[in-house]
Amino acid sequence: MASSTAAILCITCNKKVSVATCDGCQKRYCRPHFNEHHQELVQWMENITQDRNKLKEEIDGDCNDHPLMSQIDQWEEKAIETIRTVAKQARAEIKQCVRKNKDTLEKKVEDLTEELKRRREDDDYAEKELERWEKQLKDLRDNFEKPSSMKLEEDRQNSPLYMIKVKQQGMSISEISDKILSIMIESECIIT
Numbered sequence: 159m160a161s162s163t164a165a166i167l168c169i170t171c172n173k174k175v176s177v178a179t180c181d182g183c184q185k186r187y188c189r190p191h192f193n194e195h196h197q198e199l200v201q202w203m204e205n206i207t208q209d210r211n212k213l214k215e216e217i218d219g220d221c222n223d224h225p226l227m228s229q230i231d232q233w234e235e236k237a238i239e240t241i242r243t244v245a246k247q248a249r250a251e252i253k254q255c256v257r258k259n260k261d262t263l264e265k266k267v268e269d270l271t272e273e274l275k276r277r278r279e280d281d282d283y284a285e286k287e288l289e290r291w292e293k294q295l296k297d298l299r300d301n302f303e304k305p306s307s308m309k310l311e312e313d314r315q316n317s318p319l320y321m322i323k324v325k326q327q328g329m330s331i332s333e334i335s336d337k338i339l340s341i342m343i344e345s346e347c348i349i350t
């Protein structure tokens with residue numbers, strides 16, 4: 159008997175008697191909580207409307223604002239940063255090599271200067287000597303301008319960069335920058 163007359167309680171507070179059932183979720187509520195539940199649905203609707211407006215705005219907006227564009231921007235920034243880091247390292251290594259090379263060349267130029275001075279004072283030279291000094295000077299200049307121990311090399315295997323391409327329905331429609339190469343230095347710094 160008691161069970162058949164027992165009041166069904168509100169799903170939210172579980173204290174007050176339920177007075178209404180929501181058709182949508184089939185849950186029963188007391189009056190204040192039924193109103194609260196209705197407010198929740200109103201808020202939900204409001205959120206959906208806002209999301210819809212935002213989406214419409216984005217669709218109507220500039221192609222440049224598309225989320226995929228910012229993905230490309232990010233890739234670009236990262237790639238540039240990588241190139242700058244590699245270039246910075248390469249410059250530092252070249253500087254070090256050039257400095258070492260300069261020291262060696264300066265010593266050789268000094269030796270040549272001494273010899274030239276002495277021979278000139280003694281008036282002790284002929285074609286053979288002049289030719290030798292001329293060649294010596296040319297070699298030193300070549301070594302200064304294009305040191306044989308240093309060169310830049312394209313390192314295609316160890317490239318820290320990856321390329322991106324736009325794909326549509328499994329087909330590549332464009333390739334972005336297919337030829338950025340990382341430059342790495344042969345870091346041997348042998349001064350001859």
Ligand SMILES: [Zn+2]
Binds near residue numbers: 170171174189
């Ligand atoms: Zn309630």
Ligand SMILES: [Zn+2]
Binds near residue numbers: 180182183184195
């Ligand atoms: Zn409901």
